[in-house]
Amino acid sequence: MRLKYVLSEVMVGLWRNVTMTIAMIITMAVSLTMLGASGLIYVKVAEMKELYFENIEVSIFLETEVTEEQKTAVQAKLDADPLIESVTYVNKEEAHEIFEELFRDSPDLLSAIGPEALPESYRLTLVNPQEYEAIGEQYAEIEGVDQVVDKSAVLDKIFNLFSAGQKIALVAAVAMAAAALLLVANTIQVAAYSKRREVAVMKLVGASNWFIQAPFVLEAVVAGLIGSLLGLGALAGLKVFLFDGALSALQGLFAPVTWGEVLLAFPLMAAVGGLISAITAWVTLHFYLRV
Amino acid sequence: MIQLEQVTKTYPKASRPSLDNVSVAIEKGEFVFFIGPSGSGKSTIIKMLLHEVAPSKGRIVVNGKDVTSMRSWKRPAFRRSIGCVFQDFRLLPNRTAYENVAFALEVIGKTKAVARRVVPEVLELVGLGGKEHRYPQELSGGEQQRVAVARAFVNRPLILLADEPTGNLDPDTSIEIMRLLDRINRTGTTVVMVTHDSNIVNQMRRRVIEIESGRIVRDQARGVYG
Numbered sequence: 243m244r245l246k247y248v249l250s251e252v253m254v255g256l257w258r259n260v261t262m263t264i265a266m267i268i269t270m271a272v273s274l275t276m277l278g279a280s281g282l283i284y285v286k287v288a289e290m291k292e293l294y295f296e297n298i299e300v301s302i303f304l305e306t307e308v309t310e311e312q313k314t315a316v317q318a319k320l321d322a323d324p325l326i327e328s329v330t331y332v333n334k335e336e337a338h339e340i341f342e343e344l345f346r347d348s349p350d351l352l353s354a355i356g357p358e359a360l361p362e363s364y365r366l367t368l369v370n371p372q373e374y375e376a377i378g379e380q381y382a383e384i385e386g387v388d389q390v391v392d393k394s395a396v397l398d399k400i401f402n403l404f405s406a407g408q409k410i411a412l413v414a415a416v417a418m419a420a421a422a423l424l425l426v427a428n429t430i431q432v433a434a435y436s437k438r439r440e441v442a443v444m445k446l447v448g449a450s451n452w453f454i455q456a457p458f459v460l461e462a463v464v465a466g467l468i469g470s471l472l473g474l475g476a477l478a479g480l481k482v483f484l485f486d487g488a489l490s491a492l493q494g495l496f497a498p499v500t501w502g503e504v505l506l507a508f509p510l511m512a513a514v515g516g517l518i519s520a521i522t523a524w525v526t527l528h529f530y531l532r533v
Numbered sequence: 534m535i536q537l538e539q540v541t542k543t544y545p546k547a548s549r550p551s552l553d554n555v556s557v558a559i560e561k562g563e564f565v566f567f568i569g570p571s572g573s574g575k576s577t578i579i580k581m582l583l584h585e586v587a588p589s590k591g592r593i594v595v596n597g598k599d600v601t602s603m604r605s606w607k608r609p610a611f612r613r614s615i616g617c618v619f620q621d622f623r624l625l626p627n628r629t630a631y632e633n634v635a636f637a638l639e640v641i642g643k644t645k646a647v648a649r650r651v652v653p654e655v656l657e658l659v660g661l662g663g664k665e666h667r668y669p670q671e672l673s674g675g676e677q678q679r680v681a682v683a684r685a686f687v688n689r690p691l692i693l694l695a696d697e698p699t700g701n702l703d704p705d706t707s708i709e710i711m712r713l714l715d716r717i718n719r720t721g722t723t724v725v726m727v728t729h730d731s732n733i734v735n736q737m738r739r740r741v742i743e744i745e746s747g748r749i750v751r752d753q754a755r756g757v758y759g
Contacts, residue, residue, distance in 0.1 A: 247639065439625055440636075446583075446623070447688070448612030449640035 270469025273418030312386030616685030
């Protein structure tokens with residue numbers, strides 16, 4: 243009976259102030275969508291970083307006037323280096339083949355640059371790709387080495403872009419959450435005001451505090467949960483229309499977003515939505531009803 | 534049953550205390566009037582007995598429980614042993630007489646089955662048999678106060694507090710309500726009533742405690758309004 247009473251009070255409460263309820267749910271949904279998106283981007287960036295940095299290759303380019311002694315010294319050091327898994331030597335002719343392959347659409351450039359103009363290099367795969375920076379520091383200063391090149395700079399730029407997007411989504415989530423919080427507080431106050439007589443009687447006859455508060459708190463929690471369900475829908479929409487739709491050309495570059503990951507964002511959204519609502523409602527009641 | 538020991542209450546920003554060193558002992562089963570002009574501090578006593586207002590100094594014991602040191606989370610359980618009636622009835626306008634009384638039971642966890650058994654009984658007791666399904670606005674002032682008394686009494690409290698229960702009623706209706714409170718008192722319930730209705734006090738001839746400017750100026754066993 244008590245459960246039935248509480249649940250019917252919740253439904254009546256949500257319906258009594260339906261425009262406010264809708265505003266509350268929409269704000270909550272947008273906030274939670276942003277939160278979910280931010281979480282997804284965060285996971286994806288971490289995943290992609292691993293993927294890209296796992297396969298990172300370091301190239302050591304030699305100076306064009308490098309001497310045989312210098313080359314031998316570099317080669318010896320590379321062979322002895324425990325950080326390095328394998329070394330491939332690329333001589334001027336091979337470099338030129340790669341160059342021809344890369345610039346086959348620019349015959350002028352190809353004819354202007356012969357094999358002599360290109361540097362010899364070593365292509366390294368590392369035991370632990372994360373340590374590319376250490377390689378750079380070790381070899382850049384050696385006699386005969388022109389420069390040590392890895393793709394980390396470019397990758398870092400891309401990932402910084404993603405991280406910035408993730409942070410923006412997070413900031414938007416927090417801002418919307420603040421708005422949602424105020425709406426919840428307001429809705430609960432209105433609800434408490436419209437039930438002030440009942441609450442006064444309940445306090446008078448000794449109804450327990452949880453019994454007085456439960457309908458209000460649950461009202462907010464239900465709104466929060468509906469908001470998180472809508473947020474889940476919005477995330478699914480983003481996946482289908484944005485990621486699988488408009489951005490599908492970039493699919494090869496990104497780690498794909500799976501349905502499992504979208505669904506995994508839901509518990510986070512539901513927990514945050516429900517918890518924020520419950521706490522806000524409870525705190526509001528504490529001040530407003532003094533129970 | 535009720536003990537006030539050197540109770541003083543000073544509200545913030547008030548120049549003088551609402552209650553000044555008041556000591557009263559009320560035995561089980563007594564019927565006590567607190568009388569005195571408006572602002573004399575009578576209602577403060579009711580609020581203190583309900584653990585709504587804490588005294589600035591002194592000690593209050595109700596039903597053997599020290600109210601002064603009671604934590605607020607114990608208040609709900611404490612209130613279940615006290616019935617309360619007010620000048621403005623405090624009924625829920627969108628509920629019938631039956632539902633108003635049943636509400637008080639259900640919110641403290643009693644089942645609907647208990648309510649179905651107990652509520653008609655208590656409504657009969659207060660003389661509202663046959664009017665269970667009327668809404669407050671369909672009842673006269675006296676009848677509304679009867680519903681309020683039924684609600685206060687349905688839990689069989691040890692103490693019934695009445696804060697000017699006849700303040701909104703005409704003299705004849707007031708007498709009827711007093712008969713009802715008297716009947717409840719005869720079941721062993723301690724009744725504490727705050728009033729400035731001299732007629733009623735004079736007719737009832739019960740213990741009268743007069744308060745003026747926060748001090749007890751008279752405590753008489755079978756008193757009149759004075």
